[in-house]
Amino acid sequence: MAKQEQRGWWSGQPAQLSRRQLLRRAAALGLSAPALSALLAACGGGSATPTSAPAAAPSPTAAATKASGAASPTAAATSQAAAATPTSAPAVLKGTKLSILQASYFVPAGQDLFKNQLQQWGKENNVEVSVDFVNWPDLQPKISAAVQAGAGPDIVHLWPTWPSLYANSLVDVHDFADKLGKSQGGYFDWVLKSASVDGRWLSVPIGTSTSAQVYRISLFKQAGIDDPVNNFPDTWEDLFKVGKKLKAMGKPLGQAFGHSPGDPPSFCYPFMWAYGAMEVKEDGKTVAFNVPQFVDGMKLLIQAWKDAFDESGLSWDDSTNNRAFLAGQISWTFNGSSIYLAALKDNPSLAQDINHWIYPKGPAGRFNNLGSQSMGIMKYSKNIEGAKAFLEWWMQPEQFRAWLAAQQGYNLAPTPLYINDPYYTSDPKLKAYAEVGKYGRNLGYAGWGNQKAAEVSARYIVIDTFARAIQSGDAASAIKWGADQLQRIYGQ
Structure with missing residues (x-):
């Protein structure tokens, strides 16, 4: 028998973290070296490695905003992350259509909120939107059928390693996804190794449910x-x-x-x-x-x-x-x-x-077993610009934090921006889910979650x-x- 840790790496901490606290927390999270450098730079702690760090990142200790019913002591960090995200939808979107394929949610509130967010964006941009939620085992066959037919949903929900499996069919979104990650302290190592394709982003990481x-x-x-x-x-x-x-x-x-x-x-x-x-x-x-x-x-x-x-x-x-x-x-x-x-x-x-x-x-x-899910845009889409615009809007902290909050911590965020939000820390019965970063390994370990690992998984x-x-x-x-x-x- 063993006594479980009383405080997880998402347990409540002061808003200002010392360099030692950040190093300890980053090790627990499995942060990659660039992400750790960004975190240290954000709190004035210097670089963790001699390599160049990404642009200064916000503190990862943001509390929940209005979406979770609490005031945020780090609004500036959230604003910085939002500012790094392109938000303006192209005028050519008016009158277009956008469809999304997702796996069904085990926390219905998260599914309902996503649908409402999509409809809100569609109304604001005069885009006809739709989303289809399917059982988990049915998701990959539907994506494969769409690839084979060259027609189907514009945006698809991808499981860990699937971006490698469908690399030839996905639109490159590296510039946006890379900038987004850097603005939020860097993606966790398990995200990088399971959702990128040889270090390049062909989909936007959204984190993962965990067990x-x-x-x-x-x-x-x-x-x-x-x-x-x-x-x-x-x-x-x-x-x-x-x-x-x-x-x-x-x-x-x-x-x-x-x-x-x-x-x-x-x-x-x-x-x-x-x-x-x-x-x-x-x-x-x-x-x-x-x-x-x-x-x-x-x-x-x-x-x-x-x-x-x-x-x-x-x-x-x-x-x-x-x-x-x-x-x-x-x-x-x-x-x-x-x-x-x-x-x-x-x-x-x-x-x-x-x-x-x-x-x-x-x-x-x-x-x-820890790897990031992601949202990918299909090359056959007739509305690639609309798909990009929606993902850029939805991944802003205002929308994404609300989505995380609706699921009450069921989904593990891909960056450290959200790690102290109350939906991860308020219920002691859920603290085990805040420990998973210490033990995470990706599909394909000790290699990367590449196309071969994806084939093994599929x-x-x-x-x-x-x-x-x-x-x-x-x-x-x-x-x-x-x-x-x-x-x-x-x-x-």
Whole structure:
């Protein structure tokens, strides 16, 4: 058992940070060197590296504006970020159309607000706008079909690494996205490595939803954990031991291993890394998947699947665990904050019994799958100027902060401008989500989230390795199969 950190890197801090505080916070966030330099320059702390820093950035400690119901002590920083963003829509937009394809939201308020913001922009610029929200597993097939047809939505919602997958079909937005990031303290390293294409922006990063352990306090107490709020199982092995007791109580652990882009990768990649394996080494060529430690870890999981998990999870998608948890069928799962937020609205007594915890650790450490989603403009669009104008408007802090606030911290911002906003810091039950930056790794680690990593993700190779192992009971053969598939991609 381990005691969780009492203050996360989004916990409330004074508006003015010392150089030491910034260095500590930047390390926790996984900031790239240019981003760290920008932060230090912004507070007069000098450069973190001998390389040239981007233009002076605002303090990353901005509190929420009217969108979140609080006054901002750093209005100047927000104004600076807004000033760095082009805002004027071209006159030629009048009478044009703009369509957007997005994945559906697990926090409905965020989806409603986005739709309202789009309609507001359309009305102000005399543009006919529309947005289509689709289930997560349906997003990539729809984008691929549009690319094949050369027609479809003007703006598409992209998952981590997808910009590399669709690079030939996306409009270059590097100048705007680069300027935006620099004005807000620099993009986090996990954003750069998962959403850019060889360091160039073909889409605008919007951050990502992230995962933590979601669990029922009372049920873990019944399973023998004296104080699950402050002292939770710290390792995968300890979690599985408690899970065995929970399943015996009729309240198993719940995890999806189907073909969906949210929950399965959120489990499989961190587990793989925790047991010493990775897709490829830093050279981007050497596959490091089939290692003895990972085989041992997979054997542990195979047994735990029988002892501790709801075994129907092999066919679950990203919403099944939400429904199962809220219905009281499972006691634990990996998820964003959406389960808790739904309970706060519809079942407050259940919400009181819910808590969250950071990822378990394994022999190789504690890790989280972290990569940025983004919004890309398609080259086939007949309204590229309109698409650019909307994204430039929507990414201004006034609009983007409201969107973050509506989701109550479910979406992790791509820059440090928003890290002290109250939707990240006000509820202690959500502090685990503010710890993920310490442990983030991108798809394709130790390489970049490039086109090869995108292909691995799109083909669900890592997830299918787990599913094969669980179904067959043969860890070694399943991992060998996965390694062979990876070699075919990375060895090209």
